[in-house]
Amino acid sequence: MRILYLSQYFPPEVGATQTRAYEMASNWIRQGHSVTMLTEFPNHPSGIIPQEYKGKLIERSILDGINIIRVWVNASPIKNYRNRMLFYLSYMLNAIVTGLFFVRGRFNIIYATSPPLFVGGTALVLSYLKRIPMVFEIRDLWPESAIALGELSNQRAITWATRLEEICYRRAIQVVVVTHGIYDRLIQRGVPQERLIVIPNGANIDLFTFKASERGQIRKELGLEGKFVAIYAGIHGLAQGLETILESARLLRESPNIHFLLVGDGPKKAEILSLARVYKLPNLTLLPEQPRETIPGYLSAADIALVPLRNAEIFKGALPSKIFDAWACERPVLISIDGEAREVVENVRGGIYIPPENPTLIAKALIELMNSPLELEVMGKNGHAYTVLNHSRKILAERLISHLENYVKK
Known part of the structure; x- marks a missing residue:
């Protein structure tokens, strides 16, 4: 197929x-399909477009x-409501123009992933004008999640976003969701069951493996030899x-054998850095965003991976890919996400659950886990076996494209 x-x-x-899009597309290429990716000039999450893209509107590679x-987007390091809307809308408008006039050839499907929801708006226009069937992927319910997090409160904007969302569901020949929680919610909202398919998040099990040599090297470079290391690697x-994680570190500052390692960047990174300076934590290391191919080494250097989310009802349907990346590297997880993620982790016996935004219980759990190395090893191996069997990115991509091929042929 041409996608x-x-x-x-x-x-x-x-x-x-970014990882899900790349893994899906690259696996489809290896299966003999053709994929054209319509995306933005790189800038996320810093909001700064690299110098080599300055003065350009479109670039092919x-x-x-x-x-x-x-395509060019109106990116900004200042993440307020106005700038976010300009950012999303600039992608939508420029992607529509580019898709209509600069994307060559015929396609069997348009595959649009949301959020941002405005990607769905792009797909709607291109699907209608170019008469190409549209598949809509939902990784997070938007605007519901934005409302729950307090990011979106303007009633007019909520109304328009909800209308756009519902039009996308109606137009799509298939709606791909990443969790059963999202699947159930869309059923409640009237999306026909036969138009829904669950393709969960997963891990690249060829890239994400336990790396003993890198574990030793990274621990030595960061001065973490002999420490029990709890890592968070991802968007801030x-x-x-993540304030909860820093509060746990503050509670454990007198426990010198436990160390927190936070790797990544994002809109809250400046606040995390500021809070870390206030707390003056000797048991905390903050690293900037690292290339994805180095993350397995950092996970291997840790003893447990932290996977937190805020205490919001919407996250009971979340199942972050960080869980599977950690498990692929044979690392157990400490998750602070109730609902579907908790159920998976407890059923697999690949980690432990702590209620969201509870730094005291996280601190207590880490002390207990530090003193239970055999239990940690078993949890890591349980998670690894489950991920290889059920959440390989390659297998998930094959499952999805096989489904879409059959559906398009109908």
């Missing part, structure tokens, strides 16, 4: 959205067989509530 893939975020940006067309955003 026009719309994802506002894409490598070299680092993040779950090829990455691992994926035809990439990048509003949803994660």
Whole structure:
């Protein structure tokens, strides 16, 4: 099949959205399909477009067989409501124009991933005008999640966003969701069951493996030899509530054998750095965003991976890919997400659950886990076996494209 893939975020940006889009597209290429990726000039999450893109409106390139067309966006390091809207809308408008006039050839489907929801708006226009079937992927319910996190409160904006969302569901020949929680919610909202398919997040099990040599090297470089290391590697955003992790570190500052390692960037990174300076924590290391190919080494250097989200009802349907990345590296997880993620982790016996935004219980759990190395090893191996069997990115991509091929043929 020939696929026009719309994802506002894409490598070299680092993040779950970028990784899923790249892994899906690259696996489809290896299966003999053609993929054109319509994305933005890289800037996320810093909001700064690299110098080599300045003065351009469009740039074409090829990455691992994926035809990439990048468009200019109105990016800004200041993440207020106005700037976010300009950012999203600039992608939508420029992607529509580019898709209509600069994307060559015929396509069997348009595959659009949301959020940002405005990617769905792009797909709607291109699907209608170019008469191409549209597949809509939902990684997070928007605007519901934005409302729950306090990011969106303008009633007019909520109304318009909800209308756009519902039009996307109606137009799509298939709606791909990443969790059963989102699946159930869309059923409640009237999306026909036969138009829904669950393709969960996963891990690249070829890239994400336990790396003993890198474990020793990284621990030595960071002065973590002999420490029990709890790592968080990912976006430093509003949803994660990383202030809770810093509060746990503050509670454990007199426990010198436990160390926290936070790797990544994002809109809340400046606040996290500021809070760390106030707390003056000797048991905390903060690193900037790292290339994705180095993350398995950092996970291997840790003893447990932290996967937190804020205490919001919407997150009971979340199942972050960080869980599977950690498990692929044989690292157990400490999750602070109730609902579907908790159920998976407890059923697999690949980690422990702590209620969201509870630094005291996180601190207590880490002390207990530090003194239970055999239990940690078993949890890590349980998670690894489950991920290889059920959450390989390659297998998930094959499952999805096989489903879409059959559906398009109908």
